[in-house]
């Protein structure tokens with residue numbers, strides 16, 4: 001039986017180790033990426049961004065015309081005050097993204 005040179009033996013171990021280390025880099029339970037590429041095109045403004053005059057409510061005139069909340073405004077204006085409180089806006093913001101939340 002031939003004696004295996006120590007250097008060859010060491011490199012064989014190194015190879016095996018590298019192979020197993022490489023296998024371990026495959027993510028098993030990778031957390032969801034913070035940046036969702038599908039959301040970069042439709043950035044949802046926050047309550048504070050929409051509350052332009054900082055009176056604590058969002059009136060319809062503060063909502064950009066192209067924003068979907070402009071159309072949905074009445075349905076989320078629960079107390080029909082013609083402005084959205086933070087609570088009313090939250091029900092829009094959280095409800096709208098419910099299917100994305102995980």
Ligand SMILES: [Ca+2]
Nearest residue numbers: 051055057058
């Ligand atoms: Ca306001």
